[in-house]
Amino acid sequence: MRWRTHFPSRNRSLSFRSKKDSAPGRYRFSIGTFRGLQQPELSRKLFKLIKAENTAIGAYESAGRERVSIASQLSDWGESTEDEAVSDISDKLGVLLAEIGEQEDLFAQSLEDYRGLLKQIRNTETSVQPTRDQRAKITDEIQKLKYKEPTSTKLVTLEQELVRAEAQNLVAEAQLTNVTRSKLKEAFDIHTAAVIERAEKQIILARHARRLLNFLDDSPIVPGDPRLAYEHSAEAKQVLEDAEIDLRSWERTVEPISSGAAATKETPDGILATAAEESDAGGAEIVGEGPGREPRDISPIGEDAPSIKQEKEAIAPEASGALQAESQA
């Protein structure tokens, strides 16, 4: 039995990334990998992570189920020993162990909630990819045409299309960062709170279980000597009642995580978040602005979209309309 504090040396650098090159065999062929490749580039990593999380949740569910079953078996076994003390204590211990198992299952359910939030990020990533592709495609066409046919009138049309594509992408990228940050925060708020809840409740249960163990007299007898009569039946029952009271009066002690995202409800991005909550499919649906809403501002970021600056007022409704059309498709 180990009581050592374990912080593995590979974590010592306080980052995963620095050791990246020294981890051979990190990539393996698997169905998961194959399916991941069918996803758009942008959402591929999260797609795989969400899949792995599903496996982890399944493992917790399995552990919880087994623990409940073992608890029942322990009680049965104790009864079969025909030793009154072993019988009573194993039965009561079984009740507490079963509850520890139930906590594993509740933990798994909270992880499902967390996983649902990660899916919202993934879905937004999936929906942003086409706007990047479209913008890149038009930029590419313009470059080719400028080289082959610099005086073509088609260039004007393409430049207009580019401005619209840039506007659409700009909105999508804002949605992506807003959803990513707020949902990431919310997801790990739930995840870490669930870790703490499971832990605190299991500590309650395990501490009461240890009280039960002290009622079992394990001093050895010599052959033929009888055991002292078991006199802790009422106390053992009291332990279970105490455990139940403690568990019922458990309250979260974690500090809430601060969030600026609550203010988004009335913004386009708030609408996006709501739309994303409804959608759970892995498909490439565009999570757009919602009908009847326009982005409040689509001023560009950085230097790669100078043309929008000039035409900002003119294209805004148009770009917004394009988004709406796509989001309703």
Add this chain to the structure above:
Amino acid sequence: MRWRTHFPSRNRSLSFRSKKDSAPGRYRFSIGTFRGLQQPELSRKLFKLIKAENTAIGAYESAGRERVSIASQLSDWGESTEDEAVSDISDKLGVLLAEIGEQEDLFAQSLEDYRGLLKQIRNTETSVQPTRDQRAKITDEIQKLKYKEPTSTKLVTLEQELVRAEAQNLVAEAQLTNVTRSKLKEAFDIHTAAVIERAEKQIILARHARRLLNFLDDSPIVPGDPRLAYEHSAEAKQVLEDAEIDLRSWERTVEPISSGAAATKETPDGILATAAEESDAGGAEIVGEGPGREPRDISPIGEDAPSIKQEKEAIAPEASGALQAESQA
């Protein structure tokens, strides 16, 4: 997300057993069941429990492994977002999550220790069964002979054999209760302490992870607006260092479980316990007294062995010799 206290109604009776009849389908065909049937009656229940525990431990190992893998994937994904804040926080969060995963694995290892102690009880059960069978067989032969041939001289020999068999069984039963009680106590001491250790350490890790989340500004931006620069890099690094310090300075807080079994080391039962520790096979080896030792006392318990009372002095060395012979076989 649920914060409710969960104490399922089926546990309300504070015992498993009262609901036994209302659990249809509790017995299923499975390899486990089939194998269990090959075990002696006495150790069958524990045999199955130990098998189920192996599955539970496997589930925790799997959960731990997935958590570590997901932590690494989270860090990779964060980097790919090209958002400095998301990148740094997901990487640091990954380190803490990986450690939470490692704690699952350490927990599984402690459960292996606990499972080893249950095996010691099971092995003793297995070894006691033949002494019960032998005693029952001779008793049966005597009854038959008394009915068929009441004056047979073979009866005297059989009565002597019975006395020896009773003595042997009496020792075995004492060994069984001693091993059962002390190892059961020790096993769940380890199990519950491991539940508490995992819980306390994961609380430390999850609370520090929540500090990280607060460094992520999730207030929404409008399209085109830049994010405020990320300025929590040093603080985030400090969180990991704090977590590592807290984890390293963790100490068990559980009260030790009292045990009277430590006093057994010099008794025959102490010898048995030591012998059982060496043996992990499911076979039917007799764990006997060990060479050169005699039971200190083989006075009978109950009324079903009156013949021993009369011949106690005479048969004691003989019974002991029989035990020795069998234990060395």
